[in-house]
Amino acid sequence: MNDISNIYYGPLPPDSPYVKPFRFHYTQNGKEKSWDLLKVHDSVSIVILNTSRQKLVFVRQFRPAVYHGLVCAEAGDDGRSIDMKKYPPSLAVTLELCAGIVDKPIPLIEIAREEILEECGYDVPVERIEEVISYRSGVGTSGSLQTLFYVEVTDGDKVPSGGGGVDDEIIEVAEYSVEEARKLLQKGNVLTSPPSFLFGVLWFLTNRVHANSPQQ
Template identity: 35%
Template structure:
């Protein structure tokens, strides 16, 4: 396991969203079969995600991150104050908000998805790969009820010599990414392990690997 591990968050509070940078709420108003509708939506960036497999050590390279949205659905978040009059003094473990994910990133610049994908692999995991190393798995839709954002999902294989830096995300941007490895023979069990929260795209990519590389899993 590599990366900087964040154990707690401090001085947490909930409040309205001011000057959003990555998410813009809006509504679609329409008439469907005679019924007036208003659907609450959020404009977000499309993204890329990469399933990484180390062929030398036969492990999948994934990441763990603290996700505020997941934390806010946990029991721990029930005590987080809403709009306190004075800044709160509190401390919460990040564990209820940590998810197991593919290496991923948003498409927030004009680079091609493949270019962003290889940059994210390096930033988050420390592996150096090229565009020609990527295999496209599929393009899927996230947040079908809210954003409809697209995610480009890729697969790549690496060896230890391609691990050229620590990874862990961009420290200057406050990213804290924990690199984790799942043995090849454990990947199906991992997919259905509810104690390890994960996005559907992560499960899909791992099951894709099992369907297409089952001969390597014997």
């Protein structure tokens, strides 16, 4: 995952299947205004609890946007001046919920089921997946919709061929006890995790910990 080299920046091609920038014009209280936005895919994320071992199942992956946020002050216009000894790629490996973009015309719960299998290796029917809440992310740039799901899995749901992502994805599965997850939310922590991860963990601790407490 950390074997990364030859980092540089380039202009966004107009045929990007993931991000389309545009300018939004409007009139507010008689004054003309504009705002630069990004059209991106909606997404799903899933809080996964392995009840066989009472472990929350997360994923780790290298995120270029996080890396750029860390190095942008010293990277130059094209990124070629990055000191990778000072800024190793491991700094931008995030801890996240299992998640994926909505890029096909199927129910969101089916997309969630696919992501659980592809990223974490658990094959579960949609009947066991619970839809929790939908909310808007990136409200200053994209306003895309993300839907949070919850599922309980067992060791018996694990399939040998699943997990780790598909195609060119490099994803590492990480398991945390409830107490380890709780410590992530302690005051003063600085994390590379996105807000959706923190929200998902907080939702679980608020709504599901007591239901599973006899096994903890």
